[in-house]
Amino acid sequence: MASSFASHYHLFFSILAFFISGLIFLFSRKTKSKRLNLPPGPPGWPVVGNLFQVACSGKPFFQYVEDLRPKYGPIFTLKMGTRTLIILTDAKLVHEALIERGPLFATRPRENPTRAIFSCNKFTVNAAVYGPVWRSLRRNMVQNMLSSSRIKEFRNVRESAMDKFIHRLRTEAEVNDGVVWVLKNARYAVFCILLTMCFGLEMDEETIIKMDQIMKSVLIVLDPRIDDFLPILSPFFSKQRKRVSQVRKQQVDFMVPLIEKRRKALQNPGSDSTAISFSYLDTLYDLNIEGRKSSPTDQELVTLCSEFLNGGTDTTATAVEWGIAQLIDNPNVQAKLYNEIKQTVGDRKVDEKDVEKMGYLQAIVKELLRKHPPTFFLLTHAVTEATTLGGYDIPTDTNVEIFSPAIGEDPRIWSNPEKFDPNRFVSGREEVDITGVTEVKMTPFGVGRRICPGLGLATVHLHLMIARMVQEFEWSAYPSDKNVDFSGKLEFTVVMKNTLRAKIKPRS
Numbered sequence: 001m002a003s004s005f006a007s008h009y010h011l012f013f014s015i016l017a018f019f020i021s022g023l024i025f026l027f028s029r030k031t032k033s034k035r036l037n038l039p040p041g042p043p044g045w046p047v048v049g050n051l052f053q054v055a056c057s058g059k060p061f062f063q064y065v066e067d068l069r070p071k072y073g074p075i076f077t078l079k080m081g082t083r084t085l086i087i088l089t090d091a092k093l094v095h096e097a098l099i100e101r102g103p104l105f106a107t108r109p110r111e112n113p114t115r116a117i118f119s120c121n122k123f124t125v126n127a128a129v130y131g132p133v134w135r136s137l138r139r140n141m142v143q144n145m146l147s148s149s150r151i152k153e154f155r156n157v158r159e160s161a162m163d164k165f166i167h168r169l170r171t172e173a174e175v176n177d178g179v180v181w182v183l184k185n186a187r188y189a190v191f192c193i194l195l196t197m198c199f200g201l202e203m204d205e206e207t208i209i210k211m212d213q214i215m216k217s218v219l220i221v222l223d224p225r226i227d228d229f230l231p232i233l234s235p236f237f238s239k240q241r242k243r244v245s246q247v248r249k250q251q252v253d254f255m256v257p258l259i260e261k262r263r264k265a266l267q268n269p270g271s272d273s274t275a276i277s278f279s280y281l282d283t284l285y286d287l288n289i290e291g292r293k294s295s296p297t298d299q300e301l302v303t304l305c306s307e308f309l310n311g312g313t314d315t316t317a318t319a320v321e322w323g324i325a326q327l328i329d330n331p332n333v334q335a336k337l338y339n340e341i342k343q344t345v346g347d348r349k350v351d352e353k354d355v356e357k358m359g360y361l362q363a364i365v366k367e368l369l370r371k372h373p374p375t376f377f378l379l380t381h382a383v384t385e386a387t388t389l390g391g392y393d394i395p396t397d398t399n400v401e402i403f404s405p406a407i408g409e410d411p412r413i414w415s416n417p418e419k420f421d422p423n424r425f426v427s428g429r430e431e432v433d434i435t436g437v438t439e440v441k442m443t444p445f446g447v448g449r450r451i452c453p454g455l456g457l458a459t460v461h462l463h464l465m466i467a468r469m470v471q472e473f474e475w476s477a478y479p480s481d482k483n484v485d486f487s488g489k490l491e492f493t494v495v496m497k498n499t500l501r502a503k504i505k506p507r508s
């Protein structure tokens with residue numbers, strides 16, 4: 001009896017064990033088939049992933065990524081709480097994703113709550129998902145403001161801003177022993193140009209400074225917070241959320257009256273002597289947006305104008321700062337540029353039309369953007385549907401991040417990539433199509449569907465500013481016995497860690 005019980009007992013447990021292992025097998029097969037084959041990456045902790053490793057590393061994020069590159073290669077994953085980042089550092093993969101399979105990789109991931117407020121729920125060119133709203137907004141911006149014929153129409157605005165810029169540098173140098181701040185002055189000059197293009201009104205210095213302060217506060221509150229990655233922590237950030245609402249309110253309260261002022265100037269031509277004939281705002285008041293009946297609201301107008309100003313201000317000024325740093329560090333390059341300017345224009349002021357005859361200036365700007373892309377990451381991309389890249393899965397709602405410096409300094413693409421050498425583009429030794437259509441070799445403006453629509457305008461600004469700066473002044477290091485320190489730090493763009501101060505000597 002006992003043995004019969006034992007054998008029944010045995011049989012029962014054997015069947016149970018068989019049943020359970022069967023279930024485990026089936027379950028594991030099922031979960032395995034569902035498990036994603038994400039690109040490799042550093043092992044992380046449950047729930048938080050690599051978030052605290054990154055946060056506690058003491059390194060800026062771009063440095064953290066740079067340091068992972070030798071180990072994980074062209075494509076790797078970082079888990080940041082609830083967000084998965086897939087980082088691309090290889091030109092061929094970027095070409096495949098953004099050019100060959102462009103539409104698939106052309107959308108943006110979901111926004112964090114702060115960004116959603118400032119973008120009016122993705123109602124901007126840069127944040128809109130790939131679809132009709134994006135198409136309408138981008139087409140309007142490109143065709144009505146950033147096409148080459150439109151850019152030419154704002155020539156006078158640039159000329160007057162450049163004269164003021166040179167005047168500011170001269171006056172600052174006069175009272176500071178010949179020393180000037182580069183980024184601050186360059187930033188102010190570009191900001192003035194974009195403000196006029198955006199609002200079509202000439203503004204006094206007080207308004208410009210106030211607007212700039214608001215823009216800066218916006219960028220500060222837009223800085224990612226830990227609860228963007230771990231929303232469960234958001235109850236601990238109510239103070240920060242309050243600050244976000246305050247800054248948004250300040251921005252709206254300050255900008256709506258300007259939007260109204262321009263509207264009035266358009267309705268009563270000639271009533272405002274500071275109004276110029278055309279502006280970005282004019283294209284927005286009654287803008288038709290695919291799939292929507294109404295034109296943009298005041299809040300949306302504020303958001304679209306801010307995008308226009310933000311897109312082109314820090315980026316361009318940052319490039320000028322690195323550019324001047326390189327001209328100081330390479331006096332022979334500076335001298336050669338000055339010669340080109342003299343030979344091309346003689347004693348008159350450089351005009352933007354001269355630039356097409358100035359191959360060396362163009363080479364300098366290209367080399368500068370290769371070596372110092374103002375933003376190390378493009379804006380975050382996402383896929384419209386789950387796919388694979390480089391043999392790995394790319395699910396929807398992951399952040400696809402493209403790390404520009406890895407491409408611009410890839411020794412498989414560039415000879416002596418670490419050297420600042422504009423000659424590489426002059427001799428025809430090396431060439432680049434900055435739009436990346438044929439081949440991706442550098443990505444300061446991104447490539448593909450989401451390529452920076454301001455590329456043309458930005459290049460006009462960079463050529464003009466650098467040419468005027470070098471035509472008017474000889475630039476040298478300050479203090480004179482110190483080498484330029486080329487380390488960078490992340491603000492909104494990657495600026496020089498030690499903000500550049502330079503000594504200038506008027507040429508005549």
Ligand code: HEM
Pocket residue numbers: 125126127138307308309311312313315316319373374375377378379380381443444445446447449450451452453454455457458
């Ligand atoms: C040197 C100056 C500039 C640099 C380095 C720069 C760089 C970039 C980069 C890297 C992107 C992201 C591309 C991507 O996601 O793949 C971008 C997008 C964008 N930029 Fe620029 N930019 C500059 C100037 C400008 C200017 C002058 C404007 C307009 C006035 C502008 C407006 C935009 C907009 C609206 C987008 C979003 C495009 C989209 O998502 O479809 N940028 N820019």
